[in-house]
Amino acid sequence: MIWVIHTLNGISFGMLLFLLAAGLSLIYGLMKILNLTHGSYYLIGAYVGSTIIAKTGSFALALIVAPLVVALLGAVMERYFLRRFHLQELPQTLLTFGFLFIFADLMLWIWGGDPIVLPKPAAFSGSISIGDARYPTYRLALIAVGLIVALILWWFQERTRLGAMLRAGVDDAEIAGALGIDVSLLFTLVFAVGALLAALGGVLGGPIIGAQPGADFEVMLLAFVVVIVGGLGSLRGALIGGLLVGLLDNFGKIFFPELALFTIFVPMAIILSFRPTGLFGRL
Amino acid sequence: MARIPLFIALAAVVFVALPFVVPSYYVGLTTKILIFALFAMSLDLLIGYTGLASLGHAAFFGISAYTIAVLSVKLRMSEWIAFPAGLTMAIALGAVFALLALRARGSYLLMITLALAQVVWGIAFGWRTMTGGDDGLPGLRRPAFVSDETSFYFLVLGLVAASTVVLVALIRSPFGLALQGIRESESRMQALGFNVWRHQFVAFVIAAAFAGLAGALYVYYNRFVSPDFLHVVRSAEVLIMVIIGGVGTLLGPAIGAAAIILFEDIISSQTQHWLLALGIIYVATTLFAPRGLIGLYRERFMARRKP
């Protein structure tokens, strides 16, 4: 029965990772941008969410407002800053690193350095019995939310016009532009959605991972690991990669506690040695 | 072009005279700048000249430092054994990374080098009995002949200058030109009959060697080692130094190293919001000097020369 618990833990964590990775994967897939501020979006989402909950007591409100705020931030960053460095990896790295620092300092300034763990919404703060153990309902809700988001994104990508444009843009931005698709608007929109997903991850992950200085960097690394393992630009890769990393991390810590620090990086290094473009990626 | 030897002579005079003219703290700071200049130049060989972007360069820097510290402090070996051992470990690790990473390109290469470096970091952090864990290993003694600041400074100056000469010679050599060709187009070089993989492998190992030398100097500079010597933040920092200075210019990264170390030193003493200031500088540099500081200089210098 304990293994069921461990597996559920891995899957719920994996769903959180999927939310973080999906946004990053989309952004990279379309714009080839390695966004180092992705973890910052997560953290801003968590902090803003915590303030909203503190002031209004509503987790639901936080879940709606915080991601929208961050989406706006993302849109501004893309439109006025990142747009200029299309396909230039190294300037993008410097630019997003600069913003990482700026956001980190501002967050420390505004919210202070003490760790915050978001309170769970009342509806999901209990636990249910699984066999002879109890399991928090929140984590089960997290798995459900992750699946719903995955379905929405998949439907969007495969079944809508916007999604078709996205796929076209991923394949070849120039041709897509020639076909009359407003690539520029598409870019901003996608970047904003990516940021929104990260912030959503921040609020949803808040009761589990929490918010503190340094979490932005750690989450960013984690998201990158998932995206790379799953393959850049692939939604399916983000989901499978997320679940894989979530389970590996969980079971890795149980079987090899001494190696807890790199349970994620060893498999990543191994996978990349054999499949340099990740499990589902295309170069 | 004749300005270059003059420039070098001037620089030589400044560096040699420095310890006799400025206070000891600045001699120490210059030593640190020289060490990181070497570190940055070694990464530029990889990024700027071979076209391989790495986010794990601190692994070579750090493993050299740790080897020296562990051999000297824990096993009480002399520096004549420890120092070469450190360099050897850096070279060996470079070979291992190259073997595992060279199948990847672009963002994937960045990530796999990151992952490999994090594994090395994890070992340094976790293997408390050998490496001291997150407390690090203090108590390293400098060799007697460089126990004072000034002689250590001259040792570092000499080694960094010599390394620079070697690196310059390397990039101008046929091997170096081949690397640059590979950076431009691997397929073309392959078609021309070059063993692209072997060239890249050698470049990786040489870059690791010089990074290891920088790490060795840094551990003697600080007289301790700690896990942040090889943390990803360290790798990111040296990458930033290269980008800010100007990728593929060798001198640029050295200047980038000096600029960042000086900025950090000065700004962090003025305000606790030095991270914000540094972030703004990075953003501003990207917006106004996208080719780095060297690029900025060249543009303004070249622009003025136009008739």
Added chain:
Amino acid sequence: MRASWIAAGVLPLMLPITSSFAQQGPIKIGLILPLSGTFAPNGEDTLTGTRIYFDSIGNQVGGRKIELIIEDEQGRPDVGLTKARKLVENDKVQILAGFVSTAVALAVNDYAREKKIPMVLSGDAGANELTMPGPLYNPYIVRTSQNGRTPAAAAAAFAYKNGWRKVATMTSDYAGGFDTIGGFAQAFCKLGGTIVQEQYPPINTNDYGPYVTNVQSGVDGVVTFLPGSAGLKFVKQFDELGMKAKYPLMDIFGQIVYEPFLPQLGDAALGIYSTLHYAPTIKTPENEAFVAEYMKRAKRIPSDNGADGWAGAHAIADAAKAVDGKVEDTEKFLAAFRPDKFASPKGNISFDKYGQLIQSMYVRKVEKTADGYANVVVEKFDNVDQFWPMTEAELESYKYRYSELKGSMTNCAKVLEKK
């Protein structure tokens, strides 16, 4: 002939004038603290406590002004060393103080020892070896904060006294964790208790569920050392999974019940015991004044870091006064720390022969008071030195270092094995 007579007459007259000229300059104290990154709150708290004390004496002692020069070590030992060098060589400070991160303290240790600069550890840096005979021992160090062993020993004493005989431990998997729980194991075993289960969740664990459900049934209590957000997450899950209702918690070092966490935990925090060398609820005039001033400046409840910073400032000022402000006379200045005794927000302070302070250890319990959830003092141990409750000789006689006992803490025979 006459010139030299005049010189012989004039020179001795000049000496007091020149030396008092040398004393005109301010006493410069270089504070090395984390002001960014994960430990920023600890650094800020230490700084606030330090400032409160120096402001209360008008920033003056022995006829000289006190000047604080603050540097951010950014959580990195190499930066800490660079800043130490800047403070000593550029700013010409006579004293280095602060130090939250042990790694930074270790990095600066050799340098300070070589330059013969007094180092006052008024921040958290609690590595036992810095004030004990051994290769790391630095005679220029004075510590006014704490060391790793004593809160653990206090926890053992209190637990045993309250009938706990079998406990389960929960410790973050790193050197500081083993040191702390090892100290608890040694003290507890010696009293006659046993640890029946030890668990070590890795530092960045988010899921304490498996560890919580794994706690052995039938224990008298769970003893923890979980710094940072680990404690916060652990307790939430301990409570949610119904375990908190069954087993009392003893939080060594007051990490879980750290004041900013109490509002976040709410009722889940009630009843948690903790041991620490400070509590904001201590009812003495010194502490009540300190807490009031602290709340005014920082708008938050002081932590132990604040009290430690205050004590460090007091010790420096007392020693400076004892040598009439001549802090440049390093040997005399350092010697002046040893006999110092004073009352402080955290209780009465004195020092041992190694420069480590002797203070009180408090056992607290979380209760709901008029001001919200607070750590109320339920027990106090006085005159706790760094070897308490044993003697230095007895401590030296044990065979195993605490970090070597990981995995064997359930075996009291091994824990108490002598050399």
